[in-house]
Each structure stands twice: as C-alpha cells, then as structure tokens.
Amino acid sequence: MRISVSSDMDEPVARLLLAELQRRGHAVRAHGALRPGADAQWAACSEAAARDVAEGAADQAVVCCWTGTGASIAANKVPGVRAALCADAVTADGARRWNDANVLALSLRLTSEPLLKEILDAWFAAEPSQDPEDRQNVARVGRLDAARRDS
Ligand SMILES: O=C(CO)[C@H](O)[C@H](O)COP(=O)(O)O
Numbered sequence: 001m002r003i004s005v006s007s008d009m010d011e012p013v014a015r016l017l018l019a020e021l022q023r024r025g026h027a028v029r030a031h032g033a034l035r036p037g038a039d040a041q042w043a044a045c046s047e048a049a050a051r052d053v054a055e056g057a058a059d060q061a062v063v064c065c066w067t068g069t070g071a072s073i074a075a076n077k078v079p080g081v082r083a084a085l086c087a088d089a090v091t092a093d094g095a096r097r098w099n100d101a102n103v104l105a106l107s108l109r110l111t112s113e114p115l116l117k118e119i120l121d122a123w124f125a126a127e128p129s130q131d132p133e134d135r136q137n138v139a140r141v142g143r144l145d146a147a148r149r150d151s
Helices: 012-023 042-054 071-075 091-096 113-125 132-150
Strands: 002-007 027-032 060-065 081-087 103-107
Touching: 002 012, 002 042, 012 027, 012 042, 012 060, 012 113, 027 042, 042 060, 042 071, 042 103, 060 071, 060 091, 071 081, 081 091, 091 113
Parallel strands: 002 027, 002 060, 060 103, 081 103
Antiparallel strands: none
16 A cells, blocks of 8 residues: 655654554655655644645645644545544554544653554555445535635
8 A cells, every 4th residue: 555654753653653663565755854855744744644645646644743733633624534533453443434534643751662553554555335324424525625725
C-alpha cells in the first residue's frame, strides 16, 4: 500500500513508524519533520499527507503530532479524508471497520513502541464493514463533506 506519513516533531516513535511501515512492505512518503526541508508545522504537514490521500497519491496516511489532536483536525479539513485519532488497537479496528477511516492520527506522546505495532496491526487487518447501516453512516459523512465544499 502507498502510505503518506507526517509528523511535526522528529521523535523516535515517528521514525519507528516510518521504519515499521517500510518493514511491512508499504511504499512510504514522508512529510514534515520526517522530510528534510519540508514544512513541519502540524497543520501544514498533516494537510500534505491528507492531500496525498484525497488526490490519490497515497492509499492511506498516518499523521502525528504531540497530542494527535491537531494532526487529526487538520487532516479532517481535507475533503474526502476521514481521519481518526487512535490511542489503542480497539479504536483503530473500529475506525477502519465502522468509520472507513483512511487516515490514522497518532499521538507522539501516548504511542509507545508496542502500542504502535498493535495499532498498526489492527488498522491494517480490519476492512470497512459492508453492513448497510455502517455504509449509510459513511455516506452521510460524505454528504457533510460535499455540503461544506459547496457552501
Ligand atoms: O500536539 C500538537 C498539536 O496538536 C503539537 O505537536 C504541539 O502543539 C507541539 O507543537 P510545538 O512543538 O510547535 O509547540
């Protein structure tokens, strides 16, 4: 899978995230503090990674900041992006399954190395639910997105 990754801070867990995604065979594109010379403000680098997904340059993205909140807020402003801030594997599983999330947001502060691997395992193992009610919810979010674009 093609995965864009962003972090506003060059923290060990962000480097580990890059290495772990590569080890799993993903093609990784780095933004922010993970790419020399790139804009590393959390709003800018989260937007860049999210735009990769929205524009088809990446299949999914993982966006990071110290809390994970700014990264998820910025990513969610990009049309077509459903970013989910996940602090554990159960949340990551639900985000993929029920929300059809296409961007994973992580807190650099909270995500330890074992937790990171658990979250990634759950995120990549889960498939979006085909249950009609779940699809209706995701479609409804898409309509909210479209309405915001048109307003
Ligand atoms: O969590 C964050 C945003 O949600 C940032 O990582 C946090 O604000 C730190 O940024 P800075 O190093 O610029 O003070």
